[in-house]
Amino acid sequence: xxxxxxxxxxxxxxxxxxxxxxxxxxxxxxxxxxxxxxxxxxxxxxxxxxxxxxxxxxxxxxxxxxxxxxxxxxxxxxxxxxxxxxxxxxxxxxxxxxxxxxxxxxxxxxxxxxxxxxxxxxxxxxxxxxxxxxxxxxxxxxxxxxxxxxxxxxxxxxxxxxxxxxxxxxxxxxxxxxxxxxxxxxxxxxxxxxxxxxxxxxxxxxxxxxxxxxxxxxxxxxxxxxxxxxxxxxxxxxxxxxxxx
Amino acid sequence: xxxxxxxxxxxxxxxxxxxxxxxxxxxxxxxxxxxxxxxxxxxxxxxxxxxxxxxxxxxxxxxxxxxxxxxxxxxxxxxxxxxxxxxxxxxxxxxxxxxxxxxxxxxxxxxxxxxxxxxxxxxxxxxxxxxxxxxxxxxxxxxxxxxxxxxxxxxxxxxxxxxxxxxxxxxxxxxxxxxxxxxxxxxxxxxxxxxxxxxxxxxxxxxxxxxxxxxxxxxxxxxxxxxxxxxxxxxxxxxxxxxxx
DNA sequence: GATAATAAATGTAATTTATACATTAATTTT
DNA sequence: AAAATTAATGTATAAATTACATTTATTATC
Numbered sequence: 001x002x003x004x005x006x007x008x009x010x011x012x013x014x015x016x017x018x019x020x021x022x023x024x025x026x027x028x029x030x031x032x033x034x035x036x037x038x039x040x041x042x043x044x045x046x047x048x049x050x051x052x053x054x055x056x057x058x059x060x061x062x063x064x065x066x067x068x069x070x071x072x073x074x075x076x077x078x079x080x081x082x083x084x085x086x087x088x089x090x091x092x093x094x095x096x097x098x099x100x101x102x103x104x105x106x107x108x109x110x111x112x113x114x115x116x117x118x119x120x121x122x123x124x125x126x127x128x129x130x131x132x133x134x135x136x137x138x139x140x141x142x143x144x145x146x147x148x149x150x151x152x153x154x155x156x157x158x159x160x161x162x163x164x165x166x167x168x169x170x171x172x173x174x175x176x177x178x179x180x181x182x183x184x185x186x187x188x189x190x191x192x193x194x195x196x197x198x199x200x201x202x203x204x205x206x207x208x209x210x211x212x213x214x215x216x217x218x219x220x221x222x223x224x225x226x227x228x229x230x231x232x233x234x235x236x237x238x239x240x241x242x243x244x245x
Numbered sequence: 246x247x248x249x250x251x252x253x254x255x256x257x258x259x260x261x262x263x264x265x266x267x268x269x270x271x272x273x274x275x276x277x278x279x280x281x282x283x284x285x286x287x288x289x290x291x292x293x294x295x296x297x298x299x300x301x302x303x304x305x306x307x308x309x310x311x312x313x314x315x316x317x318x319x320x321x322x323x324x325x326x327x328x329x330x331x332x333x334x335x336x337x338x339x340x341x342x343x344x345x346x347x348x349x350x351x352x353x354x355x356x357x358x359x360x361x362x363x364x365x366x367x368x369x370x371x372x373x374x375x376x377x378x379x380x381x382x383x384x385x386x387x388x389x390x391x392x393x394x395x396x397x398x399x400x401x402x403x404x405x406x407x408x409x410x411x412x413x414x415x416x417x418x419x420x421x422x423x424x425x426x427x428x429x430x431x432x433x434x435x436x437x438x439x440x441x442x443x444x445x446x447x448x449x450x451x452x453x454x455x456x457x458x459x460x461x462x463x464x465x466x467x468x469x470x471x472x473x474x475x476x477x478x479x480x481x482x483x484x485x486x487x488x489x490x
Numbered sequence: 491g492a493t494a495a496t497a498a499a500t501g502t503a504a505t506t507t508a509t510a511c512a513t514t515a516a517t518t519t520t
Numbered sequence: 521a522a523a524a525t526t527a528a529t530g531t532a533t534a535a536a537t538t539a540c541a542t543t544t545a546t547t548a549t550c
Contacts, residue, residue, distance in 0.1 A: 024312070025270075025271075025312075026270075026310070028273060028342070028353050065271070065353070067268060067269065067270075067351050068268075068351075070343045071340060071342025071343075072342065073344075092340065094337050095339075095355050097310065097315055097316025098315045099312075099318075106313075108273050108316060110340050110342065110353075176498090177499090178497080178498070194499085195501080195539095196539085198500085213546095215546085215547090217497075218496060218497035218498065218545090218546080219496055219497070219545075219546040219547040219548075220497060220544070220546045220547085221498080222499090223498085421527090422527085438509080438510075438511085440528085440530080441509070443529085444530095445508090460517085462526075463517080463518095463525060463526035463527065464516075464517040464518040464519080464524075464525055465516040465526055465528090466517070467526075468527085
């Protein structure tokens with residue numbers, strides 16, 4: 001994946017189609033690196049590109065930023081068009097500004113990563129847009145510099161997840177400790193000790209234990225928890241240093 | 246400086262008092278948040294703005310990104326024009342994309358923070374451009390969203406300095422441990438214990454003790470050290486986790 | 491209804507890291 | 521020779537991290 005030879009052939013196919021490249025004008029776009037979590041695996045939402053050049057190739061979803069629109073608004077707009085969801089966690093990754101990064105346009109793209117809760121409702125909407133949830137370590141080649149965006153976003157997710165409760169954005173509202181552990185194992189890409197993980201996770205005092213159990217993955221069942229955002233906000237207000245594994 | 250890459254008609258109408266705001270076109274700019282360190286204090290390099298609107302106000306230095314230029318190249322270009330220095334440490338902070346952030350243009354700016362070694366040579370060049378090194382906790386109001394950029398950059402510096410040897414970019418090549426401590430105290434904005442700091446700093450094994458002493462700040466003099474980038478690179482290659490205070 | 495199977499839940503000891511703290515050393519100035 | 525000044529150093533205590541094995545709750549099967 002992500003080979004030079006592939007980029008080259010992408011470029012050729014663009015040339016063959018005589019696509020007009022208006023390089024006399026600056027564009028600003030935003031591309032969304034959309035993460036999800038399902039079946040113990042971290043996933044990325046990718047799309048079949050619908051326009052030339054590179055039509056039909058896998059791509060992140062994005063849009064040009066409109067003249068009267070904030071960059072962050074544009075990203076929210078794109079996300080809502082695709083998933084139907086508002087108020088999704090999203091944060092700037094970085095901007096991608098190489099002069100030749102897009103053969104079609106002189107376009108600076110602001111990468112934004114989003115964390116969403118995969119569920120059947122989203123999936124349906126997503127399918128309408130020719131999208132697919134790929135396993136993070138089984139991604140196809142993406143157009144332009146989109147693979148690099150994913151690499152950078154993963155790196156950032158790894159760094160931030162430790163000190164900010166990002167993980168909970170990816171889990172359903174109610175989750176078990178083993179599920180939480182699986183998530184962090186997927187993000188950090190390493191195995192964690194179950195006893196130590198549980199200890200650490202609970203030591204932050206921001207997980208509320210519920211009476212219900214989830215029995216989908218064991219006979220005994222595991223207690224469900226939810227993240228207590230109010231307490232979390234209060235804690236960090238007073239200087240608390242959240243950390244998980 | 247900021248308007249060098251504009252066409253003349255825009256420039257003229259912008260320059261007189263009821264300036265025309267060409268919001269029919271997207272611009273991309275880059276602004277540099279330039280940090281230095283001198284006399285135990287963290288400093289920021291700011292400039293008198295030379296064009297309307299807001300002519301004469303303090304501002305970060307920046308430029309529009311040219312059509313055939315990488316965003317990062319543009320930032321290096323600006324920095325070189327001002328300081329005469331190449332290969333300065335610089336890294337993307339984030340992009341600033343609010344639709345109304347600049348009353349003159351629809352302009353997305355990529356903030357980049359730079360760390361430079363203040364010395365007399367730089368200062369001379371800098372003065373030519375109507376610039377001034379301000380103490381970081383005694384900054385004037387800056388134009389547009391530039392104060393926010395500084396706040397964000399400081400926050401990022403605080404976070405990154407701990408796990409990446411950024412600090413050495415701000416110090417002269419040879420420095421003493423007390424100087425290094427002063428720097429970290431300025432970045433973290435808190436006092437550090439001299440014994441513990443020294444222990445921690447030296448524990449990373451990337452400081453080379455020289456035979457020379459610096460006697461500018463004590464009768465006894467303090468030994469000079471330099472940062473051993475080769476060893477540092479080797480260590481992080483093999484998974485070492487650099488940390489300072 | 492007893493047994494087997496399975497993942498969840500729990501505790502402790504050893505090691506490492508972080509913190510708090512006071513004295514002596516080297517040098518110059520008077 | 522004495523005074524002044526900053527640099528340099530060590531240790532004991534507390535806190536955090538790591539490594540590691542058994543029991544528990546429940547369902548499925550015989």
